[in-house]
């Protein structure tokens with residue numbers, strides 16, 4: 075392998091590429107980091123003078139202010155960046171494939187393969203190519219074959235899946251539970267892994283402690299990311315399956331989950347009943363795992379993981395069924411104010427948001443829908459552009475005015491502190507609140523005169 079430089083390019087300036095590279099640049103002031111994308115609008119937003127960044131993450135603006143122009147750069151010139159940087163992270167999107175073989179389950183790898191071919195075309199020396207996107211097992215082998223077939227230079231492909239959660243991305247990046255780097259057991263593989271480990275250790279070893287940087291073979295790394303997301307999604311579906319039973323029996327899911335979570339073998343996190351998981355990753359990654367199991371003839375395992383998705387879809391249908399029942403079996407022309415559209419608090423991301431599914435089901439019932447959210451209104455408008463007559467309000471009081479029900483879908487931290495007496499007064503009676511996140515004070519709301527529904531109680 076020829077001598078390489080320490081510069082980093084990341085292809086893909088999305089929810090993963092942007093925040094990850096901002097923190098990589100912060101912790102490695104001696105490395106130049108360039109984030110590139112084919113989406114010129116996104117790059118323009120990353121470069122905007124007023125820091126009007128394309129995604130919202132708590133703490134992100136401060137990191138970008140510190141490093142942009144110092145050693146972090148955003149650009150659309152992919153060719154130049156690939157030429158100048160010998161370490162290439164690839165964080166492009168890998169959505170579920172919607173056509174042909176594996177439609178609805180497999181990963182669509184066209185963006186990834188296109189990127190690999192671009193790297194090969196524009197390289198002027200050896201490169202370390204790092205998979206940051208979540209990819210099916212053995213993608214690295216395919217990429218290795220494409221990159222190294224009749225190539226002028228040597229390419230070493232590593233897998234470094236990202237475990238950050240949206241909404242806490244900067245904190246997760248600064249203090250990760252673990253960093254995972256998978257590499258081939260060749261001499262070049264070991265050298266490439268050591269280089270990526272040194273990035274995560276940070277300048278002077280000030281970033282991730284050595285014991286938290288885990289190295290494996292490439293396939294283990296690829297599978298671990300899918301498996302970790304599947305296990306998290308499975309916890310959500312398990313607790314939501316129990317929530318329905320709690321509603322039927324008079325048990326309280328929050329009490330049940332608290333006691334289950336006190337068992338150290340289980341732990342308290344990700345045991346919150348709610349409207350089901352959303353976000354760009356869980357559904358896609360579980361479907362991908364299902365497809366992998368099927369491809370290897372493991373049909374019972376495939377069926378097992380499919381149930382995680384089925385349970386999640388069912389949870390959203392159940393929300394609408396309960397509203398229907400509680401609102402006298404007719405929703406037509408009633409007004410429902412949807413509080414929160416983002417798939418979780420502290421993000422503007424609405425990909426696969428449960429609120430989207432619920433709004434579409436309500437729309438089928440001819441509900442008059444008013445949506446409020448502090449960060450996600452622009453994305454909600456795009457997602458629901460095909461629906462007529464949806465009202466969008468940044469002010470929750472305006473959204474609730476004249477409504478028959480408030481349907482809380484995202485646990486934004488401002489919602490419990492709203493003036494609920496004022497909201498009650500402005501609504502049509504009987505006034506219902508369906509708190510699908512169990513984050514409001516139900517007893518206080520009942521005192522004000524609301525009828526209150528929760529998940530799992």
Ligand SMILES: NC(=O)c1ccc[n+]([C@@H]2O[C@H](COP(=O)([O-])OP(=O)(O)OC[C@H]3O[C@@H](n4cnc5c(N)ncnc54)[C@H](O)[C@@H]3O)[C@@H](O)[C@H]2O)c1
Nearest residue numbers: 086087088089090111112113165166167168185207208236
């Ligand atoms: N969002 C998360 O929380 C999260 C967490 C862990 C892993 N991941 C994984 O990271 C990957 C990226 O996810 P994301 O949420 O950042 O997606 P995203 O859609 O926000 O960003 C991907 C970006 O890649 C760009 N792109 C696509 N093809 C390109 C090409 N050929 N050249 C240059 N740019 C190109 C797109 O324009 C887009 O801006 C996915 O595989 C996802 O599963 C995401």
